[in-house]
Amino acid sequence: MNITPSAIFPDVLIIKPKVFKDDRGFFFETFNQRDFNEATGLNVNFVQDNHSRSFKGVLRGLHYQAQQPQGKLVRVVSGAVFDVVVDLRKQSPTFGQWEGVELSEENQLLRWIPSGFAHGFLVQSKSADFLYKSTDFYAQQHERSIRWNDESLAIAWPLNGVSPTLSSKDSAASGFHEVQDL
Incomplete structure (x- = not known):
């Protein structure tokens, strides 16, 4: 796998797996804990897998858990999304900055999002199947959401003049x- 730190957040990683293609299609490992931990220098243990399907123009987020924060390994298996992270670590020099990637x-591509970030995505295709692994369990009582269009964040969502769902x-x-301290 090829791992690239994001331009703004060196601990947010873009992961390009080694894909084996031939005339039948393709194959790749979406996750191998030993290889992931060796390549990233992390010691990650995932406890939950999630799958969402959303339709064009759906915007989910910006979500985080105020307690039991989750690291996430995210990917799209069908369709395309504009995936956004926002740094919520108040002691970080990049607190309040955002970054988006398709x-x-x-x-x-896979994206590693460590705990301490809000996360959201906008579906750009007819539909999208979005999968992610989490390092802690979902805790509804701790879940929080930041307005997608918060003026202080000024996220450049590729909406093309259309309001999101x-x-x-x-x-x-x-x-x-x-935002609560994480």
Whole structure:
């Protein structure tokens, strides 16, 4: 696998797996704990796998857990999304900065998002199947959401003038200034 630190957050990683292609299709390991830990220098233990399907224009996020923060290894198995992380670590020099990257079935990239970041994505294709592994269990009582269009973050979502489709929870999300310590 080829691992590249993000331009802004060196601990957010873009992972390009070794893909074996032939006239039948392709094969690649989506996760191998030994290889992942050796290549990243991390000692990650995933406890939960999640799968969501969303349709074009759906925006999920920006989510985080105020307690039991989760590291996530994310990927798209069908379709394409604009995947965004926001640094919520108040002592970090990049606190409040964001970064977005396209994840798609075509580029087959994975993204490692350590705990301490809010996460969200916008579906850019007709639909998208989004899979992720988490380092801690989902805890509804600790889940928080930051407004996708918070002015202080100024995230450049590729909406092309169309309003995103949001859940009721994300429509009622808090502002970035209300972020709790992680």
